Each structure stands twice: as structure tokens, then as C-alpha cells.
Amino acid sequence: xxxxxxxxxxxxxxxxxxxxxxxxxxxxxxxxxxxxxxxxxxxxxxxxxxxxxxxxxxxxxxxxxxxxxxxxxxxxxxxxxxxxxxxxxxxxxxxxxxxxxxxxxxxxxxxxxxxxxxxxxxxxxxxxxxxxxxxxxxxxxxxxxxxxxxxxxxxxxxxxxxxxxxxxxxxxxxxxxxxxxxxxxxxxxxxxxxxxxxxxxxxxxxxxxxxxxxxxxxxxxxxxxxxxxxxxxxxxxxxxxxxxxxxxxxxxxxxxxxxxxxxxxxxxxxxxxxxxxxxxxxxxxxxxxxxxxxxxxxxxxxxxxxxxxxxxxxxxxxxxxxxxxxxxxxxxxxxxxxxxxxxxxxxxxxxxxxxxxxxxxxxxxxxxxxxxxxxxxxxxxxxxxxxxxxxxxxxxxxxxxxx
Amino acid sequence: xxxxxxxxxxxxxxxxxxxxxxxxxxxxxxxxxxxxxxxxxxxxxxxxxxxxxxxxxxxxxxxxxxxxxxxxxxxxxxxxxxxxxxxxxxxxxxxxxxxxxxxxxxxxxxxxxxxxxxxxxxxxxxxxxxxxxxxxxxxxxxxxxxxxxxxxxxxxxxxxxxxxxxxxxxxxxxxxxxxxxxxxxxxxxxxxxxxxxxxxxxxxxxxxxxxxx
Numbered sequence: 001x002x003x004x005x006x007x008x009x010x011x012x013x014x015x016x017x018x019x020x021x022x023x024x025x026x027x028x029x030x031x032x033x034x035x036x037x038x039x040x041x042x043x044x045x046x047x048x049x050x051x052x053x054x055x056x057x058x059x060x061x062x063x064x065x066x067x068x069x070x071x072x073x074x075x076x077x078x079x080x081x082x083x084x085x086x087x088x089x090x091x092x093x094x095x096x097x098x099x100x101x102x103x104x105x106x107x108x109x110x111x112x113x114x115x116x117x118x119x120x121x122x123x124x125x126x127x128x129x130x131x132x133x134x135x136x137x138x139x140x141x142x143x144x145x146x147x148x149x150x151x152x153x154x155x156x157x158x159x160x161x162x163x164x165x166x167x168x169x170x171x172x173x174x175x176x177x178x179x180x181x182x183x184x185x186x187x188x189x190x191x192x193x194x195x196x197x198x199x200x201x202x203x204x205x206x207x208x209x210x211x212x213x214x215x216x217x218x219x220x221x222x223x224x225x226x227x228x229x230x231x232x233x234x235x236x237x238x239x240x241x242x243x244x245x246x247x248x249x250x251x252x253x254x255x256x257x258x259x260x261x262x263x264x265x266x267x268x269x270x271x272x273x274x275x276x277x278x279x280x281x282x283x284x285x286x287x288x289x290x291x292x293x294x295x296x297x298x299x300x301x302x303x304x305x306x307x308x309x310x311x312x313x314x315x316x317x318x319x320x321x322x323x324x325x326x327x328x329x330x331x332x333x334x335x336x337x338x339x340x341x342x343x344x345x346x347x348x349x350x351x352x353x354x355x356x357x358x359x360x361x362x363x364x365x366x367x368x369x370x371x372x373x374x375x376x377x378x379x380x381x382x383x384x385x386x387x388x389x390x391x392x393x394x395x396x397x398x399x400x401x402x403x
Numbered sequence: 404x405x406x407x408x409x410x411x412x413x414x415x416x417x418x419x420x421x422x423x424x425x426x427x428x429x430x431x432x433x434x435x436x437x438x439x440x441x442x443x444x445x446x447x448x449x450x451x452x453x454x455x456x457x458x459x460x461x462x463x464x465x466x467x468x469x470x471x472x473x474x475x476x477x478x479x480x481x482x483x484x485x486x487x488x489x490x491x492x493x494x495x496x497x498x499x500x501x502x503x504x505x506x507x508x509x510x511x512x513x514x515x516x517x518x519x520x521x522x523x524x525x526x527x528x529x530x531x532x533x534x535x536x537x538x539x540x541x542x543x544x545x546x547x548x549x550x551x552x553x554x555x556x557x558x559x560x561x562x563x564x565x566x567x568x569x570x571x572x573x574x575x576x577x578x579x580x581x582x583x584x585x586x587x588x589x590x591x592x593x594x595x596x597x598x599x600x601x602x603x604x605x606x607x608x609x610x611x612x613x614x615x616x
Binding site: 283285286287288317319321323328330332387389392394396 | 487489505507508529530533534537555558559560561562564565568569
């Protein structure tokens, strides 16, 4: 689920409110202001100023409508638009003769508040109140300058302010309430999301554990059972090798669940640690930028390494080379020569490389060299190739980034 | 007897390398050794052409300036360092080092590298091959794809015979691919007497033709 910020949820709530206010503004302009102005054309001094005032307000309304319908934020346009509307309103007031200031002919100042409502719907309600008051001040100033300071005009103004301004402020307050509920909705959604994530993680951890035990069940458990029952002789080199491989697998398994920046290198290091404990001198060289390799592929990459290291005699050279879209884990070592007791037919899919290397070397020790290649698995995209020459084995696992 | 100067600030390494040199065939005579570069600038070390040089003297900054002065004086410098990143290796190559060995590689390659340096033959260690093969810089010399393959395979397995078997070539061909790549590198970057000598020797030996450079 996409992350919904409070701003985004509030936007969805406010969009409809904004459309409604736009509808009100359009209705007021077209059904009331325009006929009124046309009716009183003869009254205005000069008439063109009043018409210009209406034209500017209508143009601002058009621009505002475009922005609202496209669902865009106001951005830097908010203040120029507000200022233009207030100035147009002041011009409209200036064109009304003093005697007509409390009649319907003075339409402009009743309309302008709706612009403020639209433009400041997404701000704290104080901003709207401030702009409305500012506009009221500008209009009052215009009236005083026109020479009307009698009680009659101020009573009329107060009435209109209460009726129209009350409406406008109420809408502003409603918007503020919507914003508040938007932010609590976001908070609750985030909490629910967190709970869902935690559940998914727990599920994953559980199934990972199960699959790990399954993996161990096919390889480690029979070995341990055999040792416990006395069927396997710990003095037998083959049994020791099997133990070394299983110990390596366990190490790798523990390393897999560690959080590290470079998991593959960490897992390779886990395999190396074990070989070093057996007194093998391991040299690791790393080269190039390494792509990120998924976990099943990492396991397939380190499998030949485990097997060769378990049989290594004295030294081993491990290299990790990153090429564009490719990663090669290679190991070269002198291995023990008594490897003839492995039947390649026994091999289980996941254990391939290693066992095959061992089996083939034994079979072909007489020959100058032997080589082989195993095609990539469907899930891991790892190709394994190996070359044996005398007692030296060179095994390479290559991961190619799937297209 | 091949004379050699060793610059390394670890007494144990000095002692160890001296022991390898004494056992080498033909034997290598460590004429001077010391924890800083002055051993190569005063007699008896001053007149010795081959210098084994630890890049990481004392501080954590590689001693590129000291390396540069040695190269400019026409010394064949075998760089010997703990660092194994391609960038450091390529920088040393640019400055004109004769070859580059990581300390992990030392045992197998050090004596062979000193012999080659005394003889003016190129010597490419696995770490150097890896750095040349992976080099993504725009000013890298144009290596043939086969040369890059051979360099990277040699980096991985350290055995020319095994690389040869894998690629279906002869061990000689593998060696000449590696040397040709080294000569191409010697011909780029900063001009240095050691590099010029390598190129001249390679042309003499017919390893590479003038028009290939």
C-alpha cells in the first residue's frame, strides 16, 4: 500500500469542499453580481472602472477554477491572486458613488470574501480570518475616503459582514476540522500498517526457520544421527569431510540471518573462518563493483566453496570478482587425493558442485586434467564450472543477473 | 647475485623477505634494508637498480611521492603492500612501478618478481592482473577481449596451466597475453624510465610490434 501522508489525505477531503466553494463563487458571480452590475451601469462613476473590476475578478475566478479543477496546490500564486482580488474589489468600491454604497450596486466587497475562502482553505483558519478582516479594512477605508462616516453605512456593513463573513468563516472552520481528522486518519493508518508489517515479518521469519530446519534435516540430521548411533566412524576421512561441510553450512546459515552491508562477503567469510580453524591458509581477494545478489543465489554461489574448502589440504585462494551484471566466486585449492568414495548418483540437487568435483577428480586423477560445467538452476541463475589438474581444483560459481 | 634494496617499516617482514631472498635461486643479495625510503638513496643502496617498496610506510597515506621519485631515478620498483584495491594498484602502475604485489601474494610471487625486474622482463602478479582486467577508467589502454579474459582468469586461479586448459590455449600463449596487456599499460599514463625500458624490451623480444602500441 502506498504511503499516505496527512497532507495527501487532507487534500482528498478538501478537494470536494474546494469544488463546492468554487461552485458558490461561480454562481454568485454569474447569477447575482453580473446582472446587478448591468442593472446599475448608469450609477457608477466611472462605469468602466466597475466593469474592469468585474472583469478582473472574473479572470481571477477563471484562473482559480483551472487550478482547483486540475487539483494543483496554489504555490506562489496564492498571494498575487489574493492581492489582485482585493485590489479589484477596492476599485469596484471606488467606482460606487457615496450615496449608493449601502445599496446592491456596491456588490464587489460581498463577493471578494469567497476568493479568500478558496485560496486559504488549506491554511489554518486564522489566515482566512486575517485576509477577510484586511479586505474589510480596505473597503471601510474606501468608504470613509468617499465621505460616508454616518452610522447607517456602518450598520449596513456590519450586517453584511456578519451574514456573509459568518458563512465564509464557517467553511474555513469546517476545512480545519477536516484537516485534523485527516491527520488522525493518517496516524491510525500508519499504526495499522505497522501492525500488518510486523505480522508479515513474523510470518516470514517463521517460514524461514522452517525452511532452514528442512535444509538441515536432509543433510545435517542424518549425519548427526549416524554419529550418535555409532554407524559412522569419526575416524573415517569421508565422515570428517561430511562434518566439515555440514559445519560450513551451519556457519553459513547463521551468517545468512546477520544484518550486514555486504551479505555475500559476510557469508564467504563464514566459510573461510571454518577452513582457517582447520589450519588452512586462505587468501581472499576481492575485485570490482559487486551487484546485489539475492539469497538463494548466494547459497548456490557458496556451495562449491564449502565443498572445496572442506577438502582443502594447506592453502586456498578465493576470489570474488564483480563485473557488470555478473559475479564470480572462485576457489582454487590443493585437495586431498582419497576422494573415491563418492557416487555422483547420490547427489542431491542443491549439493551438486562440490560432490561432483570430488567424484570427478577421484575418477580422473590418472588423467592430466578434468573439467565440467553445470548449467544454472531456475531459481538461482548460478552456473558452476570446475577444473581439476592433479590434486589442484579450481571451482567457479558465476551468478548472472537475470534479464 | 642479484642486488636488492628493501624498504619496509615492519622488522618481521624485513627479516622474512631477507630469508626468502637468501634461499632464492639465483640468490638475491639484500644490499640495504630500512624502515624508510632513505635506505634506497644512500650508499650502499643508492646504486642498486631493484627496490622492493612497501607503499604503506608509517602513516595511513600511500607513499606515492616516494614511489614517483624512485621511478624517476630509473629504479625498478616492486611495490609490496597490504592494500589490494584496484585503484591503488592502477595508481602505482601509472606512476611507473615495475609491478605490484599484495602482501598476501608475497610468498609465491616476490622472488619471481625481483628476478624479472633485474632482467627487465614484465612481471604481472594476480592482483595486478585483476586491476588491469577490471579497470573501468576511460584512459585505460585498449585491451583485446581475450587479453581481459586471460587477466581475470589468471587473477582468479594463479595458475597459467589451469587458465590455459580452461581457455583451450597453451600456457605460453596465456603468458604472452598477460605480458602484452602489461606492455600496453606501460605505454599509457605517465612516461617513466622503467616503463620505457619494459616497452623497449618487449619490442626487442618480439612480444609486441611497434604498430600495435
